[in-house]
Amino acid sequence: xxxxxxxxxxxxxxxxxxxxxxxxxxxxxxxxxxxxxxxxxxxxxxxxxxxxxxxxxxxxxxxxxxxxxxxxxxxxxxxxxxxxxxxxxxxxxxxxxxxxxxxxxxxxxxxxxxxxxxxxxxxxxxxxxxxxxxxxxxxxxxxxxxxxxxxxxxxxxxxxxxxxxxxxxxxxxxxxxxxxxxxxxxxxxxxxxxxxxxxxxxxxxxxxxxxxxxxxxxxxxxxxxxxxxxxxxxxxxxxxxxx
Ligand SMILES: C[S@@+](CC[C@H](N)C(=O)[O-])C[C@H]1O[C@@H](n2cnc3c(N)ncnc32)[C@H](O)[C@@H]1O
Numbered sequence: 407x408x409x410x411x412x413x414x415x416x417x418x419x420x421x422x423x424x425x426x427x428x429x430x431x432x433x434x435x436x437x438x439x440x441x442x443x444x445x446x447x448x449x450x451x452x453x454x455x456x457x458x459x460x461x462x463x464x465x466x467x468x469x470x471x472x473x474x475x476x477x478x479x480x481x482x483x484x485x486x487x488x489x490x491x492x493x494x495x496x497x498x499x500x501x502x503x504x505x506x507x508x509x510x511x512x513x514x515x516x517x518x519x520x521x522x523x524x525x526x527x528x529x530x531x532x533x534x535x536x537x538x539x540x541x542x543x544x545x546x547x548x549x550x551x552x553x554x555x556x557x558x559x560x561x562x563x564x565x566x567x568x569x570x571x572x573x574x575x576x577x578x579x580x581x582x583x584x585x586x587x588x589x590x591x592x593x594x595x596x597x598x599x600x601x602x603x604x605x606x607x608x609x610x611x612x613x614x615x616x617x618x619x620x621x622x623x624x625x626x627x628x629x630x631x632x633x634x635x636x637x638x639x640x641x642x643x644x645x646x647x648x649x
Contacts, residue, residue, distance in 0.1 A: 411612055413605035421545040422494065422521070428602045429473065430497030437474055437501070439596045443589060443606075444641075451636050452480055454643055455536055455565050460484040462563045464533035468492065470522050470554065471540020475502025475515070477567075481536070482511050490527075492520025522550035527557045538567040542613040551626045555648060564628060564646045570615035572639035581640060585611060615642055 412421045413428040432439070440448055455477065459467065463485045469478040472491030479502075481489050493499050499517040506515045520526055522537075522544055535558050544550035558564055572578045585607040593603020614622060616633055619642075623631045628646035635642050 429495035
């Protein structure tokens with residue numbers, strides 16, 4: 407499963423350390439790469455996540471696996487007064503902190519070191535929690551999701567945006583061609599770290615999506631679990647809540 411797919415297989419490090427190292431390495435190229443590999447469509451998906459969260463009028467928001475902070479920054483458009491982005495890659499957050507400062511959002515958004523599998527926050531604290539393209543990088547998915555449930559307020563909203571794999575012809579075939587041939591090529595153009603881009607496409611192809619991820623969320627204890635495939639199923643937005 408996803409735990410076995412790692413960026414630097416022979417490094418002797420655990421998945422978490424490998425993932426943090428990989429994102430530290432590619433942090434300078436990450437934003438540009440993101441726009442290119444999704445043809446810019448990720449911006450549209452992120453705005454949908456914003457609307458789902460904004461509709462709940464949250465005061466406190468946690469964006470886990472915040473990376474360079476794009477989603478946390480977007481969340482400043484909600485009614486929230488406290489937005490925390492947490493990540494295990496200081497390199498990614500360094501890029502994000504500069505963006506937060508440039509946008510004059512330092513008083514509202516803090517990017518802090520935080521491992522989803524051991525979150526440094528009290529129980530039932532956040533009105534809304536988001537994770538964009540992060541859950542498939544967790545070392546132990548169940549542990550990460552259980553921690554998210556712990557810090558979410560009862561009645562709060564949890565939104566995941568994650569890559570998924572189209573299941574219908576011809577999108578399935580188109581996606582396979584793209585991820586096996588074009589994605590590695592784009593990766594090579596953007597960075598010398600070939601393993602990183604091989605990991606990005608390999609981890610996307612094996613990660614549970616759709617009803618499989620819905621069932622994992624339900625098993626952890628989330629309620630009102632729903633998935634909304636985006637753009638022929640190349641990404642999916644999941645929403646869930648807490649009793
Ligand atoms: C593909 S990036 C996504 C960044 C950002 N959310 C976005 O939408 O662009 C995945 C991020 O997940 C972070 N990550 C992986 N495992 C994590 C964990 N256990 N806890 C917190 N962050 C984690 C990585 O360091 C990386 O910054």
